Amino acid sequence: MANDLSNRLILGIESSCDETSAAVVRGGTEVLSNVVASQLIHADYGGVVPELASREHLRAIVPVVREALQRAGVAYADLDAVAVTAGPGLAGALLVGITFAKSLAFGLGKPLIAVNHLEGHIHAVLMQADSLGGPFIAASCEEGGRSAPLLALVVSGGHTHLYLAARTAAGTWLYRNVGKTLDDAAGEAFDKAAKLLGLPYPGGPWMDALATHGTADTTLFPFTQIKQKATGNTAPKLARESAEALDDVRFDMSFSGIKTAVRRYVELHAMQPAIAARAAALRELGLHKARPDAANLALALPHFDAQTLNLIASFQNAVVKNLARSTFRAAEQYRARGVLVSGGVSANSHLRKIFTSVAQCDKLPIAFPTVALSTDNAAMIAAAAWPKFLAEDFAPDTLEPTPQLRLG
Ligand code: KG4
Ligand code: ZN
Numbered sequence: 001m002a003n004d005l006s007n008r009l010i011l012g013i014e015s016s017c018d019e020t021s022a023a024v025v026r027g028g029t030e031v032l033s034n035v036v037a038s039q040l041i042h043a044d045y046g047g048v049v050p051e052l053a054s055r056e057h058l059r060a061i062v063p064v065v066r067e068a069l070q071r072a073g074v075a076y077a078d079l080d081a082v083a084v085t086a087g088p089g090l091a092g093a094l095l096v097g098i099t100f101a102k103s104l105a106f107g108l109g110k111p112l113i114a115v116n117h118l119e120g121h122i123h124a125v126l127m128q129a130d131s132l133g134g135p136f137i138a139a140s141c142e143e144g145g146r147s148a149p150l151l152a153l154v155v156s157g158g159h160t161h162l163y164l165a166a167r168t169a170a171g172t173w174l175y176r177n178v179g180k181t182l183d184d185a186a187g188e189a190f191d192k193a194a195k196l197l198g199l200p201y202p203g204g205p206w207m208d209a210l211a212t213h214g215t216a217d218t219t220l221f222p223f224t225q226i227k228q229k230a231t232g233n234t235a236p237k238l239a240r241e242s243a244e245a246l247d248d249v250r251f252d253m254s255f256s257g258i259k260t261a262v263r264r265y266v267e268l269h270a271m272q273p274a275i276a277a278r279a280a281a282l283r284e285l286g287l288h289k290a291r292p293d294a295a296n297l298a299l300a301l302p303h304f305d306a307q308t309l310n311l312i313a314s315f316q317n318a319v320v321k322n323l324a325r326s327t328f329r330a331a332e333q334y335r336a337r338g339v340l341v342s343g344g345v346s347a348n349s350h351l352r353k354i355f356t357s358v359a360q361c362d363k364l365p366i367a368f369p370t371v372a373l374s375t376d377n378a379a380m381i382a383a384a385a386w387p388k389f390l391a392e393d394f395a396p397d398t399l400e401p402t403p404q405l406r407l408g
Contacts, residue, residue, distance in 0.1 A: 012382030015097030016089025020060035021378035024072035028386025032072035034379040054092030083385030086114035087405030094401035113385040114395035124369035127383035151336035156343030157187035175408030179251030189255035198279035209292035214309030221318035338365040347374035
């Protein structure tokens with residue numbers, strides 16, 4: 001029976017923002033295919049335009065799903081369930097994926113599974129649990145959570161959240177939010193600061209690549225001070241673990257101040273004419289919709305002076321240090337037995353370096369997704385659906401998008 005189950009195939013569908021993605025995952029962990037179509041059109045506007053996103057999803061969904069099946073070498077009839085992102089995300093964008101998934105599940109007579117996008121990001125790490133080892137796979141709690149949970153940072157363009165995550169003996173997962181950004185998501189701050197400096201959209205990967213050519217000035221951006229306070233959080237999903245750990249302390253974060261500091265720096269140092277010239281030059285080189293691979297980076301680099309590269313390195317360092325401080329303080333407070341970091345910004349090379357070194361000092365196991373699974377993709381949706389599939393936690397055929405869907 002167990003063997004039978006481990007062969008089951010879930011088709012995952014993700015359309016919450018500007019990536020249309022479909023993936024076939026076997027047994028919750030083995031990615032047979034993971035097709036991601038990124039919408040380049042938003043680069044013209046320097047940010048995601050919701051109406052355009054819905055239209056692009058409509059165009060892409062059928063060919064993307066077809067390609068995912070082809071690459072996996074399976075037919076529709078071989079699928080055992082269809083999993084789809086139900087939220088959070090853009091309403092129109094979510095609607096495309098959900099409508100497609102509902103129709104497909106109904107047509108095939110297979111169960112439909114609704115997945116929270118944020119839980120998907122966490123499972124982009126957990127799906128590699130076998131290679132991660134004990135702290136990440138052991139059950140944390142029987143009923144209601146008794147032993148140490150994991151601490152998960154989900155950090156992307158739309159979200160920056162800290163969760164306690166615990167696996168029940170039944171194999172399902174429980175979450176409790178213990179921190180979030182009070183303003184911009186960290187990825188949003190990366191993208192906005194990048195735009196201010198005349199970089200292509202999305203700017204996060206460009207900032208990462210360019211920062212390695214600059215030197216961070218740690219005095220430029222001070223640590224963001226957020227008053228940590230008890231909230232009376234009733235934590236309905238994951239119960240508090242012990243009397244000592246019940247102190248509801250939150251680890252909220254803020255990134256808009258760092259972004260505004262970049263704007264002030266630019267104004268103070270009269271950098272705008274150089275920035276406008278750079279943006280025009282990158283456009284002329286055809287880089288405004290490009291990713292910063294080695295060739296594109298070599299083309300772009302001559303258009304950056306040392307002052308700008310140092311500013312980029314300083315900004316990145318400030319964002320990463322703020323994220324690390326909140327994450328490891330929360331891990332200590334809640335006595336986490338391991339830390340996992342996921343979401344688009346977890347692809348950042350400086351973040352991985354700093355988090356890995358702090359985790360080593362704190363003697364905490366730490367895990368990241370592969371870079372391909374860091375940003376939005378459907379494999380993580382199929383992976384997060386797996387425990388629900390086993391528990392027969394299926395969605396009704398009336399499933400609708402929940403743009404503000406919360407986790408924990
Ligand atoms: O997870 P994701 O694909 O979508 C959301 O759920 O938001 O994350 C996209 C975000 C963008 O803000 C992008 O700039 C950022 O992740 N990002 C990065 C890097 N790669 C992607 N930020 C910093 N460094 C990177 N290497
Ligand atoms: Zn995401």
